[in-house]
Amino acid sequence: MPGGEQAVLVTDDPEIITVQHLTRIIREELDTPLLRDISVRGEVTNYRLHSSGHMYFTLSEKNSSGDAAIDCVIWRRAALRVSPPPENGMDVIVHGYVDFYPPHGRTRFIGESLIHAGAGEKYIILERWKRELSAEGCFAPETKKPIPQYPVRVGVVTSPTGAVLQDIRNVLSRRFPLDLIISPTQVQGEYAHMDIAEAIRRIDGHVDVIILARGGGSFEDLFPFNHPDVIRAIVACRTPIVSAIGHEVDVTLADLASDLRAPTPSAAAELVVCDRVTLLREHAERKATMQNLILDRLEKYSRDLEEIRLRIQGRRIERRISDMKQATDDLRERLQKAISRRLIQEKSDLARYTAEIRSADLRAPLSKGYALLLADGEMIRSVDACTKGDPVTIYLIDGEMEATITEVRHDRDL
Structure with a gap:
């Protein structure tokens, strides 16, 4: 450097930022609603x-005010459309x-769709319709109806010519x-x-499924299928x-x-009906499976019947009957012994219960010359009563007597 002096870079100056910091600031500043959608x-x-399928190009403009250009990229998924x-x-x-790509330090426009400028006005209308119909729930997944697996009648809304x-027709007749x-x-x-919407309403309820079809064409050719009248007719269709x-x-x-x-009208026809050949093949396979199952069962039952037949014929049945007789005799003997033991036990229990009942009988002592005294229905157990x-009432073995206490003497008075 001049004069042999060396410049010293002050890296801790807070006003100095890194390139990465700068690119991050640029990207964040560009991330604004004004530069999106x-x-x-x-x-x-x-x-x-x-x-890879990505589209790269420059979008430029030249007029009296000057020239302007911006790099554009449309990624593969969007480029396919x-x-x-x-x-x-x-x-x-x-x-x-608009996006900023830090590795290259370039600002570029990320395209999601591209149309010819001649269709620009219709494209703007299309975007407005899409927002309005989306707000109405016309594209909601929960409103989708299942396609019947085996329709009987198929309706087609399309040009008759x-x-x-x-x-x-060719696909349906073949499948x-x-x-x-x-x-x-x-x-x-x-x-x-208007004609498409009316055609949908006209056929609704008369078929099991409807194919809404049209061949290929330009954006302008397909534009009627974007109209809200058609969309609302589709949503309202049962x-x-x-x-x-x-x-x-x-x-x-x-x-x-x-x-x-x-993706195509022919593919739509394939989606709404099953393939007859495939159905017949599946039917034949299931029929063969059922036949094999029935044959296996019949063979098993035949083996079981043969085994039963062998069991009930000749000496085998005699031996079986002999075994059953012996088992019956054994059971009879065991039953008799069990009954005998039970009767002995029951007699013993009955004698014990009889003795207990007799011992609890208040009248039993009367046969030995004793008497019972009761006052007001209660037994007198002490002179204190x-x-x-x-x-008092005096009960004897052969009757009862009424008496009156004339004197009470206690053992202590004797």
């Missing part, structure tokens, strides 16, 4: 589709949010022929949404609805409101 219009330049893919020079509207209807009810409707045009609108990458609001979404003049 926004749509940006510009020209695509430097477009590159990575082998972009159809057709962007090209350099294309005027597009990208919906997403398109290839979609024929594709569905499981059944009644197919058509509720014809326009599938594109300014008033198509019959389960399977949507099959456009290609797999095309997702309309009708797909979100339906009870089940199929009587006084001169008390009436």
Whole structure:
């Protein structure tokens, strides 16, 4: 350095921050509602589709006010829904949010969807409809109805002249022929949404399941299937609805409101009916299983019957009867001994109880010349219980007498 002096970096200065701290501050400041959930219009330049499926490009703008550009990336999952893919020079509207990537120190726009600028106004309307219908609960999972496993009648809401209807017919006739009810409707045009909603209401209740179908097309072609009239008709429909609108990458609001979404109309037909060949094969397998089970049971019962037959014939049955007679004699002898012992015990108990009862009989001593004295029904056990003049009753073996106490003498007076 000039003059040979060396500069000393003061690292503990509180006003000095690290690069990591700075990038964190930038990222936090950019994380604001003003830079999230926004749509940006510009020209695509430097477009590159990575082998991973991510889309990288620059969104730029040139006008009299000056030039501006921002790097954009659309991750693979969102990129799959972009159809057709962007090209350099294309005027597009990208919906997403601003992000800062610290390792490269770059600010970029993360796209969640991309449409041609010509469809920008409809895209804004679509987002508003999506918010309103979501607030009404039209896309709630708990409102989804189960698809019947074995429908008898299948309804189709689609154009009667398109290839979609024929594709569905072919699949149903191949997999499981059944009644197919058509509720014809326009599938594109300014008033198509009204016709679609009416077609859904018209067929509701007359079939077991409804396929709402349309072939592939541009964003504008599929736009009627985003209209609130169609969505509310789907939600109000009592019959389960399977949507099959456009290609797999095309997702309309009708797909979100339906009870089940199929990637294509042909796939929808496969979802609503079982494969007849598979059912017949499963039936044959179950039938064979039942037959084998029945045969196994019959074979077991045959063996049991044969064993019983062998038991009841020839010397075996005689030996069995002899054993049973011997067992019967043994039981008879044991029973007789048990009865004899019980009778002896009962006689002994009876004699003991008789003696106890006799000993407790107050009249027993009367036979030996004794007498019982009672006053007022109570036995007199001591001279202290009587006084001169008390009436008493005297009980003897052969009767009773009434008497009056004329004198009371105690042993101590003798």
